[in-house]
Amino acid sequence: MSTNDTLLISPNHPVFDLPEIVAIEHGLFARHGLRVDFARADESAYDPSERDPIARRKEALFESESADVYNLCEWGGIDRLERGHRSGRIDHLRPAVVAQALVSFDPTLNEPHDLGGVPVAVNEFTGSHYTALHLLGNTLARQEIVVRHVGSPHLRLRALRSGDFRAAMLMEPFLSVALKEGAHLLGSYFYRGSQVVAPHLGQEGRDAYIVAVNEAVDLIHELPWHESARHIVREVEGELDPEELGRSYMRYTHARPFAPKRFHESYAWMKSWGLTEGRNDHRSLLGTG
Structure with a gap:
């Protein structure tokens, strides 16, 4: 990816995307030479009760190459790469816990x-x-x-x-x-989540992305909480004010590598429930080979 390209994030719920939202709002990606924005899509085109994970908004945007990255739970990241048709990799564990x-x-x-x-x-x-x-x-x-x-x-x-x-x-x-x-x-x-990235994103760009979201995490902790809470409560507009949203059920830390030990533990658990056929490993899903 060249610095002239815009890296598009397929949107998840704001509680998970908060570091990216803050990084865009405060110019942190731009500071590290990246042009980043959220992919635009008509939400009415997606069924909120959709059973097929690949047909849901964030996955569908990635599959159609309308987005370059998205985050979801670590087990879901494994599932989507095994289930989907577009190639990709898990790059890191997201900041949102x-x-x-x-x-x-x-x-x-x-x-x-x-x-x-x-x-x-x-x-x-x-x-x-x-x-x-x-x-x-x-x-x-x-x-x-x-x-x-x-x-x-x-x-x-x-x-x-x-x-x-x-x-x-x-x-x-x-x-x-x-x-x-x-x-x-x-x-x-x-739980943490994983960041799924498109195969064309180079190491330099991925590293700069992580630096920017880590800086956003630091800023979230520095700013008054209501500055961040306003982004999260917009999903329930009129039902909850920013001041009513506590921090007990979410926290934001620096992104972490998806270490082999953790991957193998999560993958074995998924296999025990019949949630994966077990045909992949850390190397094939994280591109570490």
Whole structure:
């Protein structure tokens, strides 16, 4: 990629993209010789209940070469590279460390043990799905765990409100909205995500990208929190003010390498659940060979 090219990010939820949002807003990418922006797309063209991960907005933009990079959970990054048709690689673990929380309005559900046989609303093959399996798998027998695909966090919150589901996995800002409305926590699981990048992006550009987002992380910590919170709560406009969004369920650290040990642990876990055929390794998915 030349310095005259614009590197396009396929957008995720702002809670995950916050370092990139701040880096663009404050000119940090430009400071390191990069032109970076978010890919534009008509959101109405994408079904928020879409079951096929590759047909969802951020994946579809990458697959169609309308975007060069995007982030998602580490397990999802592995899945998309194995499932998709466009080649790519996992470059690093993103700065955003976010919790998916198991929440309910049902007073009879109070701990993960109560979820045996109870369907939990998730977005299949995303952080909400994988973390539900991690969270419940530490308590329940696998055959007792029931996760059901509903779709985006907007839809999962709606399913909770309507009573269609007694429990759901939610992240911020939807989590704070649910808690504000009287929902309660049954558990939470913090996780990093991975950054998927297109094959044409060179090492120099990728390194500059990481330096810029790390500087954005430092700036997030220096600025008053409401400066960052305003970006996150825009997904629930009118339901939550920036001042109402706490920092308990998200944090931002410098990007990290996806080390072989961690990769092998995550990949083995996915294989144990039948979430991958296991045909790849650290070298093939991270381009380390």
